Amino acid sequence: MNSIEHWIAGSYVAARGRTAPVTNPATGKETGQVALAGVAEGNAAVAAAAAAFPGWRDTSIAKRTQVLFAFRELLNARKGELAAIITSEHGKVLDDALGEVSRGQEVVEFACGIAHLLKGGYTENASTKVDVHSIRQPVGPVAVISPFNFPAMVPMWFFPVAIAAGNTVVVKPSEKDPTALNWMAELWQEAGLPDGVFNVLHGDKVAVDVLLTHPDIKAVAFVGSTPIAKYVYETATAHGKRVQALGGAKNHMIVLPDADLDLAADAAVNAGFGSAGERCMAISALIAVGGIADALVAKISARATALRTGDGLRGCDMGPLVTAAARDRVTGYVDAGQAEGATLVVDGRTITPDAEGDGFFVGPTLFDNVGTEMSIYTDEIFGPVLSVLRVDSYDEALELINANPYGNGTAIFTNDGGAARRFENEVQVGMVGINVPVPVPMAYYSFGGWKNSLFGDTHAHGAEGVNFFTRGKVVTSRWLDPSHGGINLGFPQND
Numbered sequence: 001m002n003s004i005e006h007w008i009a010g011s012y013v014a015a016r017g018r019t020a021p022v023t024n025p026a027t028g029k030e031t032g033q034v035a036l037a038g039v040a041e042g043n044a045a046v047a048a049a050a051a052a053f054p055g056w057r058d059t060s061i062a063k064r065t066q067v068l069f070a071f072r073e074l075l076n077a078r079k080g081e082l083a084a085i086i087t088s089e090h091g092k093v094l095d096d097a098l099g100e101v102s103r104g105q106e107v108v109e110f111a112c113g114i115a116h117l118l119k120g121g122y123t124e125n126a127s128t129k130v131d132v133h134s135i136r137q138p139v140g141p142v143a144v145i146s147p148f149n150f151p152a153m154v155p156m157w158f159f160p161v162a163i164a165a166g167n168t169v170v171v172k173p174s175e176k177d178p179t180a181l182n183w184m185a186e187l188w189q190e191a192g193l194p195d196g197v198f199n200v201l202h203g204d205k206v207a208v209d210v211l212l213t214h215p216d217i218k219a220v221a222f223v224g225s226t227p228i229a230k231y232v233y234e235t236a237t238a239h240g241k242r243v244q245a246l247g248g249a250k251n252h253m254i255v256l257p258d259a260d261l262d263l264a265a266d267a268a269v270n271a272g273f274g275s276a277g278e279r280c281m282a283i284s285a286l287i288a289v290g291g292i293a294d295a296l297v298a299k300i301s302a303r304a305t306a307l308r309t310g311d312g313l314r315g316c317d318m319g320p321l322v323t324a325a326a327r328d329r330v331t332g333y334v335d336a337g338q339a340e341g342a343t344l345v346v347d348g349r350t351i352t353p354d355a356e357g358d359g360f361f362v363g364p365t366l367f368d369n370v371g372t373e374m375s376i377y378t379d380e381i382f383g384p385v386l387s388v389l390r391v392d393s394y395d396e397a398l399e400l401i402n403a404n405p406y407g408n409g410t411a412i413f414t415n416d417g418g419a420a421r422r423f424e425n426e427v428q429v430g431m432v433g434i435n436v437p438v439p440v441p442m443a444y445y446s447f448g449g450w451k452n453s454l455f456g457d458t459h460a461h462g463a464e465g466v467n468f469f470t471r472g473k474v475v476t477s478r479w480l481d482p483s484h485g486g487i488n489l490g491f492p493q494n495d
C-alpha cells in the first residue's frame with residue numbers, strides 16, 4: 001500500500017490527519033492512501049512557495065530556461081513511467097495515458113521559449129528625450145487545482161508556464177489519482193528546480209479553501225466541474241486573486257448530409273468513447289442533419305460493439321470509469337435514458353470486461369432519438385455514453401448548440417467549406433473542430449471554453465497563459481541633462 005504524501009519545499013511531508021483511499025479502477029483494489037491536508041499543511045505549502053518566490057523571481061531567464069529544458073528531457077525519457085502511474089490510478093488505457101503526457105509535454109516545450117514570450121516593447125523618444133518600455137513580471141506564489149480526468153496533462157497546462165515566468169506554485173491534484181504529481185515533483189528536483197518553487201498539496205475542499213483565501217496566493221488556475229469552478233472563481237476573486245476556472249462541458253458534433261459517414265463514425269467513436277468519455281472535450285451529443293441518421297447510427301453501432309473494454313494495461317481500447325461511484329452514476333443515466341424513451345442501440349451495462357477483479361467498467365453505450373429534455377442530453381454524464389439527436393437542418397443544429405449552457409468544444413463534419421466557415425463564425429463555443437472531433441489547441445494557442453465552461457476571461461497556456469501568470473508594467477524614463485527644468489505643477493504635456 002502506498003502512502004501518498006504532500007511534497008513541500010523539496011521533501012515529502014506525511015499526512016497529519018485525514019487520508020483517503022486511492023484505487024486501481026481496473027481491479028477495484030485499493031492501492032494507497034492519500035493525505036488530505038488540513039489548514040496547517042495548506043499554510044505550510046503556501047509558506048514554502050512564498051519563501052522560494054524572491055529567489056526564483058530573480059533567477060535569470062537563462063537559468064530558468066535551463067531547468068525547463070532539463071525537465072523536458074527527463075520527462076521525455078521517462079514518460080512511460082508516468083503513463084503507467086496514470087493508468088493504474090485513472091484507468092485510461094496506456095496508449096491514451098502516453099498521449100496525455102505528450103500533450104502536457106508540449107506545454108513544457110512551449111514554456112522553454114519563455115525568453116521570447118516575456119519580451120516587452122520599447123519606444124524611444126516618445127516625448128522629447130523620454131523613452132517608454134514595457135516589462136512583464138511574475139505574479140507571485142500561484143495555485144493550480146486540477147481534476148481527476150487528466151492527472152498529468154491538465155496541471156501541465158499551467159505550471160510549466162507559471163514556473164518559466166518566475167512564479168512559484170502549489171498544485172492541488174485530484175485526490176482520486178494523486179501520484180502523478182508527486183512523480184513530477186521529484187522530476188523537477190532532478191531537473192534542478194530550487195526547493196519550494198513546486199509544491200504538491202494533497203486534499204479536498206479544506207486544502208482548496210486554504211489556497212482560495214490565503215493572502216500569499218496571487219493567482220488560481222482551476223479545472224473541474226462547473227459548480228466547483230464557479231465556487232472557486234467567486235471565492236478566490238473575492239479574496240483579490242486573479243482566477244481562470246475551467247468548468248464542465250457538453251460537446252456537440254454536427255454531421256451534415258454531405259459528410260463522409262465513415263470518417264464521421266470513426267470520429268464519433270474516438271471522441272465519444274476515448275478515455276471512457278471522461279474527457280472535457282469528449283463528444284457526448286451527435287446531431288445528425290437530414291436523412292443520414294439511420295446509416296450513421298448503424299456505422300457507429302458496428303464500431304462501438306467491436307471495441308474491447310478492460311484493463312488499460314492489456315491493450316484494450318477502453319478502460320474503466322475512475323470510481324465505483326462514477327460507474328454507478330453513468331449506469332444510472334443509461335437507466336434514465338431508457339426510461340425517458342430514447343432508443344438504446346448499444347448497451348454498455350452488459351459487457352464482460354477483459355480484467356481481473358471487480359473493476360468499474362461500463363462499455364460503450366449508444367442512444368438514438370434523444371430529446372433535448374432528457375437527462376442524458378441536459379447533463380454532463382462524463383462516461384462512455386453517446387447520444388444521437390436528429391434534426392432537419394443546419395440551422396436547427398446550430399440553435400441546439402448555441403442554446404446549450406456549456407461552450408467548451410464542438411465539431412462539424414462536412415465537405416462543404418461554406419457551411420464549415422459559417423459554423424466557425426456562428427457557433428458560441430471556445431474550441432471548434434472542422435472534420436476534427438476533439439479540437440484541443442496546440443500549446444502555443446490557448447485552451448478554454450465559453451459560457452459555463454469557463455469562469456474568468458483568460459484561457460490556459462499560449463499567449464493568454466503567459467499573460468495570466470505575469471503582470472504588465474510600463475516604465476517611462478527621462479535621463480536629463482545635468483541641469484533640470486525646475487518645478488512645474490502642471491500635468492505634463494507631450495512635446
Ligand code: NAD
Pocket residue numbers: 145146147148149150154172173174175203204205208209223224225226228229246247248249279280380382408449453
Ligand atoms: P471536480 O470539480 O469534482 O474536482 C476538481 C477539483 O476540485 C479537484 O481537485 C477536487 O479535489 C476539488 N474539489 C471537489 N469538490 C470541491 C469542493 N466542494 N470545494 C472545493 N474543491 C473541490 O471535478 P472532477 O470530477 O475531478 O473532474 C471532472 C470535471 O472536470 C468534469 O466536469 C469535466 O468536464 C471537467 N474538466 C474540464 C476541463 C476543461 O478544460 N474545461 C478539463 C478537464 C476536466
